[in-house]
Amino acid sequence: MTGKRFPDDFQFGVATSAYQIEGAWNADGKGLSMWDYYMRTAPDMIVDHSNGDVACNSYYLYKRDIEMLKELGVDVYRFSIAWTRILPFGTANYINPKGIAYYNNLIDELLANGIQPFVTMYHWDLPQTFNEKGGWLTEKTVDWFGDYARVLYKKFGDRVKHWVTINEPHVHCFFSYGLGWHPPGIHSPGIGFYECVRNLLLAHARAYHIYNDDFRATQGGKIGISLDMEWPVTNSNLDEDAEAVQDFMAFNIDYYLQPIFSKEGNYPERFIKRIADASKRQGYNVSRLRPFTKEEIVYLRGSADFLGLNHYTSKVVYRNESLRGAYEVPSQNDDLWVGSYGDPSWPHLFKLWLYEYPPGFYGLLMHIKNTYGNPEVYVTENGMYTEHATSLIDNERVQYYRNYLSALLDALYDGANVKGYFAWSLMDNFEWSNGYIFQFGLYAVNNKDPNRTRTARKSALVYKEVIRSRIIDYTYDVNPYEERNGGSIHRVHAFFIFCLSVYLTYVY
Template identity: 60%
Template sequence: MRPLIVFLACCLAAVSAAARNTTGRSFSSEFFFGAATASYQIEGAWDVDGKGWSIWDYLARTDPDHVADSSNGDIAANSYYMYRRDIEMLKELGVTHYRFSISWPRILPYGRANYVNQRGVNHYNEFIDELIANGITPFATMYHWDLPQNLQELGGWLNEEIVDWFGDYARILYQNFGDRVKHWLTINEPYVHCNLAYGYSMHAPRIHSPGIGYYECGRHILLANARAYHIYDNEFRSVQGGKLGIVISSEYVFPASDSEEDIEATRDYFEFHLGQYMNPIFSETGNYPQVMIDRVAAASLSQGYNSSRLRGFSEEQIEYIKGTADFLGLNHYSTRIIYRNSSVIGMFEIPSHEDDTYAASFQNEFWPASQAPWIREYGPGLYHLLVHIKDTYNNPLVYITENGVSTTAGLNDYNRVSYYRSYLNAVLDAIAEGCDVQGYFAWSLMDNFEWALGYTQRFGLYEVDFGDPERTRTPRKSALVYKEIVRSRTIDYDYDPDPYASNAYASSAWLLSIVFAIVNVLIQL
């Protein structure tokens, strides 16, 4: 009976969303569109111009078979050298904002602030200047998972000294780029980073500590974000006038049935995932959600620990963390359905964050699938998540900093077109509901190195030919559709461009421009 209830609920939600789609709404002129990337995933140039090793450089050399296709980010999309082409792509799309990340080991090769790599600073200065010269507003992420290997050897995110290391790094970024970068994103997706690195040991540094290291990692990220925020507040904000936010990822979740167990499990899931990072920063009280504090403490004692595996914050630390974001960067990809019954017993490793949450999930098989097993298209989920954030955390300013879906190679990416239309409709729904959403970044501008999945997943609006030394970028159908949404500020379901025809036209136009230039020179001679 439960699957039928879930199926009917999803159908009703989809019908409701479709009804809202007919209202002819548009994005306001103040709402901005952009695209997003991350340094290790696209830059390449892993050991040039003084860059130090990151934890992913180390993983690629010590455990290459851990990545699905035994690949790495040594060259990736080669954006370190091809960033001008990347900026051309942004202009082709018509977007006005670009979210990129700065490579910590490219700025501080040894992780610490005692040695700054001027060549790395010069590279980002040139890149930021080029963005601004082309009318693109930079959104710079300080940390997108490429920790300097030297710091990892000192404990990385499990060593509380990283709060000081990150603060020193942030100060150097403000000093060198803050005169032009007015939107900073401190740390990308603490839940995903800590869980995949320390919970499931899928990502670098691959340390298996799901019920202890996971919590320590998250605790130190919250303190590091606060340190970067207070340094900016005390030393730079009055002169530079920028804003800082943190990037938090979240699915939307809803109960599999109307049973009290499933409803409670859904509440718990939100608190143990979104709430773990939102509550300390965005709630009026600060600190972790109380259900987390109580449950992890009780579970820890029953498992023979002398204290809670979730190390608490002092009152001073609670106040230090609270309010340390001017806006929320929200990454969202999909929705899950939550349940709790006897089948959940023994499902998860003990101890672990999942066992502490004590809730299981699944996705509706009728939602459109993608190349990634964890992403199914369910646009209304983003609407409900934004409303949940508005109602729970006093309607913070939100930028959608990542949203996208994976496909196989090829230009006719129909499912990505469907996905973007569905989720952008959800953003319009949320704005109509009063949610303070002011911008949207598509993930990703181009195909990239997708961490442990290598190049088996394609998230790009632009297809990258990784077999070509030039790493040729070609716009997909989704790029053309996104471009039209950006231009018209509306979502036209009848617009169906042919990417092959478009690229053929672009190639011929490029050749004609060369011919005309040569003719013009000959005439002047």
């Protein structure tokens, strides 16, 4: 037990996204997203050759999902809306009434159970019609996103008071337009990647200003953006490694925070200069990073009421001569010119990219506090995966959650303005190019069962106790198998007592 307590108004929740859980990919008038199309044209890009056609089947099982939320005792639920379920052709010329009805039912059911909706507008599922017109490489998508946001405000803004515009522009652009591993599968590192991020940030600002100008006065909600960030550390006293840390922060943290949350706005100067210098060496007449105009700098600056922070891990970073020629030219990795790895002393090194290092979470939260005026922060994703897990006893995940929540508590007590925390994820789901191999869920999902049975893991029960008690008790232990059996026994016992009381009252 840490001795520290979460405030009574601190909000606990869990997070999911539409394509990863909903299924019903072409049901009730839903249009084709770029993920729907990609699964039919490039299925080999998914490790286990799976897809999100059915996923957790939450389109039909959303009431069971809400039962799970009630079991956990969460205050808020972060989910995303599928753009093409609302606007099948992408544009606002036709609004799908069945899509509106589905999200109305979900939102109303949440509120009826005392759970606040925390809605993400865009979690990587661009309409395929727009993908074919240039996707996030064209500024037209900024306008289309603004039209989509306006529809969401009109239809759901009377009940939704927290909106996340964009989820993880860095990851989305890196995998979709940098590596080309996600749809639309465009390999354009160092050029398309930067253009994608630029347009996503502008799309976020467009949605913010539409709300600010036309809806805030009547709806009274808040608009934010969810940014993914890893924390860099160094294991040396070398000047080049200290420089590597600063450059890593410029490319992976301040690149996204500074345009929106700083007083001066714009990209970090360090970031601008490194790309300009690299572009010049490579023979480009101008920097591969298209600059914001003065008007765009002003438009972006201050365009968020809160920061959504997605954080999973940290990295040890370094720079030395061994990195020369290690990266594709041009690319954002070559522009950054930093190496990274997980420290062998950190738990879960075998997890490839996800290393447990809670001090990095604390360091990141304090950086945000001290550098950007202590904005309102919601940790919109945090969690860890297991691989091909069959047991409900997930002690590694329990340890991870306790340690990261403890680091968050330390940051809270040191003045960080964190208002809420969302565990990723409510249940096992489609993890993009990793399919169903990686399992992040507090609840296990049986994909072999047509009913997609959901079962609470130990981590769910431990998180439930944190929410109930508002403390982190390292001595608290629970067995999910005993809970399941005990729960059913208690229900039978209660029914027996009820029947006996009726008999004694009216018969005996």
